Amino acid sequence: MGFFDDLATRIDATNSVVSVGLDPDPGRLPDFIDADLPRWAFNRRVIDATNEHAACYKPNAAFYEDADGWRALRETIAYAHGKDIPVLLDAKRADIGNTARQYARVLEEVDAITVNPYLGEDAIRPFLNHDGAGVFVLARTSNPGARDFQNLTVGNDTKLYEYVARRAAEWDDGNVGLVVGATASEELAAVRELAPKLPFLVPGVGAQGGDAEAAIAHGLADGVGLVNSSRGIIFAGEDSEDGDAYFRAVGAAARRLKSQLNEHR
């Protein structure tokens, strides 16, 4: 069984395609989180509050890049796995030769990863070759600057992000997905045509204001795909009076996104 089979099972079990982004920005952690590893303590309560609505958890590596951070990340992964929930590391990695192989070793711990295509196929190959792992290739990202290079025309009316999507589809052996932002609905539709069988990870629906209907219409392949919200879920409790209220709000935000997406499934 590979990542996308596990994900399909999980999507059925929860009736949800919500990916919960675990981005515990130190500057936004609530004051009542007081622990040796605050990021882990926070994530644990987020997972407790959201797990019945979560098809997967997506920690972004940026928030764990120090010694305590990697300890917090490992605990978080183990806890999610303890609840049988897949973990997708949003790392946007790519490097060359032995360095790419070293990066790919994180797939011994997480179930899937995001990778950056700029360095070409050989920089992604060690991730693709990791048995059972899911690999989401960045095609069209959700930020304004995505246009700078991804939307360049690379010949015959093809945009770079479309060309990347086509190449990623060629690499696919049941283990490749694409990252396509919900902030670019037309691009979502274009990429879906080019890569009909690849599940998408669609970021940008929450805090970034992307289009939920388009995310569902184009993001799923045979019902499998993920729509992510990070800050829109995990910081949903920021106006709460205490910890219980905080995480009730977090859970409610995940449930709301699930319902909103399920209207279009």
Place this chain on the structure above:
Amino acid sequence: MGFFDDLATRIDATNSVVSVGLDPDPGRLPDFIDADLPRWAFNRRVIDATNEHAACYKPNAAFYEDADGWRALRETIAYAHGKDIPVLLDAKRADIGNTARQYARVLEEVDAITVNPYLGEDAIRPFLNHDGAGVFVLARTSNPGARDFQNLTVGNDTKLYEYVARRAAEWDDGNVGLVVGATASEELAAVRELAPKLPFLVPGVGAQGGDAEAAIAHGLADGVGLVNSSRGIIFAGEDSEDGDAYFRAVGAAARRLKSQLNEHR
């Protein structure tokens, strides 16, 4: 004073443009390294053996992505700084919004970083805005797969890596460099024409067999730039009988690369 000023001073002081890549692959660390943090113990001895030939140290983040790894990296950075040697983190990072800002915080510890342009300017802006830091943008990498996307024509006979180089030159405020591999001599020359003022970080001269003469001819801007070797230096002692011999060989490899490059400076 910014990174490139410090680097110019260091290049003058050592008469060297050698960047020593600190990639302590766990599978290749010598047996006699027996310590709580083997990567740090190894790096310390590499720095002891090579510092008089090193314009900077370039740890690749892939080799430090765990709790002990980040501890080893911090010790390594502090030790290099104790010898007044700049540290360039080869991270090839880029992400969006608050995530990019989080990644950029590593510039509080290191002096410069490598970044991946695929996500566009806003994904790199938090690095560029970090006061005094150097930011090396990947243009043409040294791996075979670099051709897959970087060599696509994006209009008017311009390759993607050339277009990236031009955009990076526009972002420059005395703080931008480019990564251009020594394995692609013609590309080195082409990028130099497009970005006459940007220092290059040129990888691929050691284990990857790139062209040292072209690296010097095109890699330096006003005498400032870096030619990196990682495995070719740090594992040069692999056939040695003991630790002293091992690190003598490491030091000799750094000195040899310095001399080889200085023939063309």
